[in-house]
Amino acid sequence: MLFLLRDKLFPVLVFLQSVLCGCSRNQGRGEFAQLHQHYDVQTIGHLDRKRVAESSGLETAGPEGDLWTHADGGNTANLYRVTAQGDLLQTLELAPLLNIDWEDLAQDPEQRLYIGDFGNNQNKRRNLCIYRLSGPDYAQVDTIQFAYADQHAFPPRKPRRNFDCEAFYYYQDSLYLFTKNRGEGRYVKQYVLPARPGRHTARLVDSLQLNTWVTAADISPDGRRVALLGYGQVYLFERLPGRRLFDSLKGCLTLPTSGQAEALVFTSNHDFIFSNEKGKLFQATWKR
Template sequence: MCFFPRYLLAAFAGLLVGCSSRQGRGSFADATARYTVSEIGRINSRAQESSGLENATPEGDLWTHADGGNTARLYRVTRQGDLLQALDLSPLQNIDWEDLAQDEEHRLYVGDFGNNQNKRRNLHIYRLSGPSLTQIDTIQFTYPDQRAFPPRKPRRNFDCEAFYYYQDSLYLFTKNRGTNGVVKQYVLPARPGRYTARLADSLQLPTWVTAADISPDGHRVALLGTGTVYQFERLPGRRLFDGLKTMLSIPKTGQAEALVFVNTQDFIISNEKGKLFLAKHNPE
């Protein structure tokens, strides 16, 4: 098995190359040398504990939100972290908001699906629309393979901190708190309603997944892990984890919690202390 104890996650992230080959899914090429990662700012203290990122304006502003238990607000900030707007979404509750996504019509999706103990039965995704994002619709869902709330500790793989939107669907990735190191990918319709998610794919990774995004051209998916970003090339008609895989080491970003593509190659990462980092792809 390609599983590492939790206290070795960051130290052994680099050993991921070749790890998934035992599942016949190919190995990860090390892309660290192709990127320059630099700190670009720090989010205003009101929006620290940043847990999600999404693009807000063509000028480069970002939406973010605080972690679970904080107020139900979205914050629009510059890439340097300066606060521009605080959007109050009361009477919604921030039970455990974990990530943001956006569709072609610039509707925002707020993932209230953090589930540390694997016992929640009220998993929600809120869709915000309208000129001021004040129209709120709700997507409720359950996992098709969860039978107990919570399951036994080795089987706790129903926490989620990562998703993205693509072609009328939402793609969710689990933060495995069990013992087999498998990340599961689920799919939901991106429209209001009550659904049972579809289990679409799975892959063994040695770190928790805390954020996800898809590049604007739809060709590449990035998953944020502990000290590492894993990228997958999407192949038409194939499962996501069948695609070509690369990994980028980001050891200086601390406990990173959010990631968003700002173009087809570059992305911004935030950590729990509100620091913002730009991962810029170097020309060949």
């Protein structure tokens, strides 16, 4: 009964969050411009949830416009290649890897894929890692193990539980991670770590107060803008030389009918595709 009630109320909560889209209480960090007049958002497809459950990450899969996706934690350790309309083309089994809590996908210029196994709802995991896949059929798997520089308790006290992550991207030999705050406030923290195998410490770069949990991230092909996906909105940041990401130009696109959106990927320097846990695929197109 509680799950049915949650499912019925969730669209209402997403709508309310989208209405409250734009504000950050951080003094001097700049306001969010509303972007609804600049984007056209449409449903473009639907994944078969019996075969591709709970899409939690998206990445491009070649010049044909296909996509890689994967399921959320507790599901099979598979990658699925699908069309932009959701048709399943290929299932890539990655056993003996375990899907403890896979949350996002990233890709580097050499077309190596990165799987973020860093979901951490209880803030008590000590085995956070990112898998780097390369070679034919992504048969070579390397592991990037990491810990957060400022986490000293597992779990911390509830007000300080800001070590759950569902979002990251690759840029210039580094991986940038964004947390999903389960403690006080709505602060998203940005961390960075090297994009190479081994044990690393994720260095805290910045934080910003947002109105929603961040569930996915990506950077545009030209490296000029970053998208952070949430429930009911996507935040877009225009990267500026010499400035931290959260001090750059900011915009917010409301997505009141997107549901529990969990994955996003840029398909051009402005356009992007995102999905929700029920398998719907949406495309946001820049109005040129």
